[in-house]
Amino acid sequence: MQINRNMCTFATVKHHVIRQRHENDEQYLVVAQLEILKVARYVAIMYCYSDKGARRNATSPFSFFKYVAVCNKRKIKNNKQKQRDMKESYFVDEKGFYGEFGGAYVPEILYATVRNLQETYRPIVESEAFKAEYHALLKDYVGRPSPLYYARRMSEKYGCQLYLKREDLNHTGAHKINNTIGQILLAKKMGKTRIIAETGAGQHGVATATVCALMDMKCEVFMGATDVERQHTNVERMKMLGAEVHPVRTGNMTLSDACSEAIRDWCCHPSDTFYIVGSTMGPHPYPDLVARMQSVISEEIKWQLEEKIGRDYPDYLVACIGGGSNAAGTIYHYVDDERVKIVLAEAGGHGWQTDYTAATIHKGTTGILHGAKMLVMQDEDGQIQEAFTISAGLDYPGVGPMHCNMAKKGRTQVLSINDDEAIYGGYELTRMEGIIPAIESAHAIAALSKLTFKKDDVVVLTVSGRGDKDVETYLKNKEMAKEYGNF
Numbered sequence: 001m002q003i004n005r006n007m008c009t010f011a012t013v014k015h016h017v018i019r020q021r022h023e024n025d026e027q028y029l030v031v032a033q034l035e036i037l038k039v040a041r042y043v044a045i046m047y048c049y050s051d052k053g054a055r056r057n058a059t060s061p062f063s064f065f066k067y068v069a070v071c072n073k074r075k076i077k078n079n080k081q082k083q084r085d086m087k088e089s090y091f092v093d094e095k096g097f098y099g100e101f102g103g104a105y106v107p108e109i110l111y112a113t114v115r116n117l118q119e120t121y122r123p124i125v126e127s128e129a130f131k132a133e134y135h136a137l138l139k140d141y142v143g144r145p146s147p148l149y150y151a152r153r154m155s156e157k158y159g160c161q162l163y164l165k166r167e168d169l170n171h172t173g174a175h176k177i178n179n180t181i182g183q184i185l186l187a188k189k190m191g192k193t194r195i196i197a198e199t200g201a202g203q204h205g206v207a208t209a210t211v212c213a214l215m216d217m218k219c220e221v222f223m224g225a226t227d228v229e230r231q232h233t234n235v236e237r238m239k240m241l242g243a244e245v246h247p248v249r250t251g252n253m254t255l256s257d258a259c260s261e262a263i264r265d266w267c268c269h270p271s272d273t274f275y276i277v278g279s280t281m282g283p284h285p286y287p288d289l290v291a292r293m294q295s296v297i298s299e300e301i302k303w304q305l306e307e308k309i310g311r312d313y314p315d316y317l318v319a320c321i322g323g324g325s326n327a328a329g330t331i332y333h334y335v336d337d338e339r340v341k342i343v344l345a346e347a348g349g350h351g352w353q354t355d356y357t358a359a360t361i362h363k364g365t366t367g368i369l370h371g372a373k374m375l376v377m378q379d380e381d382g383q384i385q386e387a388f389t390i391s392a393g394l395d396y397p398g399v400g401p402m403h404c405n406m407a408k409k410g411r412t413q414v415l416s417i418n419d420d421e422a423i424y425g426g427y428e429l430t431r432m433e434g435i436i437p438a439i440e441s442a443h444a445i446a447a448l449s450k451l452t453f454k455k456d457d458v459v460v461l462t463v464s465g466r467g468d469k470d471v472e473t474y475l476k477n478k479e480m481a482k483e484y485g486n487f
Contacts, residue, residue: 090335090406096284097373099408101401104283106371110263113270114371117190118285124189125182125292137181138296141214142171144178146297148304148460153432160453163314165301165330165462168437174465175294175326176207180276182293184211187274194218194273198262200227200255200322201393201440202234203465204278209243219243222262224254227392234469252386254395255322259370279323280400283371287324287400294329301460302333309458316451318343318461320443321414322358322393324400326464335411344403345447347389348416358387359416360399361407369398375407390419390473393440393465420480421446426467427474427484438465439473 089099096102096118106114124130138144147166155162167175180197187195195212197219199205205221212219221238225247228235238245251257259281266275280287302312317334321327321344334340344361352359357377364375367382377385377397387397406412417425426442429435437445441463453459467474478485 090402090409090411092284092288092402096288098287098401098405100366101373101375101404101408102284102287103373103401104371105368105373106283107267109267110270113266114283120190121186121285121289124186125289130185130189134182134185137185138178142177142181143169144296145300145304146170148301148308150308151433154429154448157432158448158451158453158459159455160316160457160459161309162448163305163308163458163460164433164435165297165460167297167326168435168441168463168466172203172207172210173468174203174207174438175297175329175462176204176278176465177210178296178329179278179290179293179325180204180207180211183274183276183289184208184215184217186289187217187276188215190274192272192274194220194269195276196220196222196262196265196269196273197276198255198258198278199223199234200258200395201391201438201465202227202231202238202469203393203438205243205245206234206237206241208276208278209238209241212243213241220246220265222246222248222258222265224252224256224258225249226253227255227258227395230473231392231469254387254392256369256384256387256395256397259396263370279325279396280328280402281323281370281372281374281396281398287372287402290325291328291332291402294325295332297326297329297462298331298333301330305458305460313337313340314458314460315339316341316343316453316457316459318345318444318447318459320345320347320394320417320440320462320464321361321399321403322347322391322396322440323398324403326440326462328400328402330460330462331412335406342406342412343447343451344407344412344414345417345443346399346414347387347391347394347422347443348418349388349390351418352416355385356388357416358389358391358394358396360387360397361403361414362416364397364399367398372401374398374401375404390422390477391439391443393438394443415447415450417443417446419477421449423474423477423480424482424484425449426470427481429463430467431484435463436467436471436474437463438467439470440464442467 149164151162151164197208209219221243228247248257248261277286280290306312319327319330331342347358349357352362360375364377367376367378369376387395389395422442425446429445
């Protein structure tokens, strides 16, 4: 039975509805004051016996309004669930995907090994025993928490309140050790005896060699031959720590080729070997695992800001991005906080429109690389194109699936920073704040000049590593530093 709207002309209904939100923000109290003429009861009864009413109890003229109240509650509940689902979609789902990106595309010989890791990692890393050991090492061995430093002179220049998250002050000089500490604890609990890793700038290689020395485990690091030459100091540090460094001479002999060689080795030794992946890339669960290990960065930012400015969120978060580990750690606890603008700086090389770039989010298309679906720099036939940048740590033709998903959904603003802009940014921070950043971090510094801030905007920028390893590169490119290069 359908209700004819004309029935309502037989009644004059005056009502006043008051909505009062409860403290738990999930229920509403609906109070109705009604003045009903004779046929109003008939209209309510007819509604309750209609299709929409679904034969609800019509013994009271208030039945219709009770029904409206119930529907209202259900609608609110459904909307809240949709909002939660949207927030959760930035993180990995139960199948290992971030939206359309992610997954685990691995050779058959690695299937059982990767499957075992997928089933094992969360119960281990979420256990109280693991957390206690992990955080104890972060505190006493790594030296956390890393400082959140107010950069006064840079704040004045850029017209904002700029805070630097000093990951460069960690043991080994970068954020990478946050991840390697966690992964080697996981490897030990899984009974693995041999560790392999890839590295570009050498910081992940050094961090891996460091924790292997700490835990007395065999360590082998794969590094592109090009990077071995331009990051010679880090190569020697790895060797001092007892690691065996394998120069990779395939492809363009940089980070992507090192990853490929590490996976080949893993295929040959799946039973005893644990691959400590350095960034939010690779097959599931690595993007989620690395992001979790690096999330200590944003976890600290929250309480450090609370102490310094009386609130636990900034207006802007800024970080460089290659594979995405430092960026993931910086934004992890803010991805669903729409008050916070997220700005990521990727390596533009000679310009993202040219063939000499590593700006994957600007130039990449969807493909599969190193076990995951992500944005990839590739030609029309799906062949991987070489990434080009002055920064060895950002020299990767893909980007982690978490960041691909967020960029596609518009959650992040991604800027392409050219080599000359990065060099200038590194010199600028050196001269204005007395901090020599890694060239990777210098890309984030350079992003500041492309943004417009209000005076009261709180900006947190992560200095992912220190620039000791890059001094030679800085000196060779003094002409890019403009006024800062006159020495």
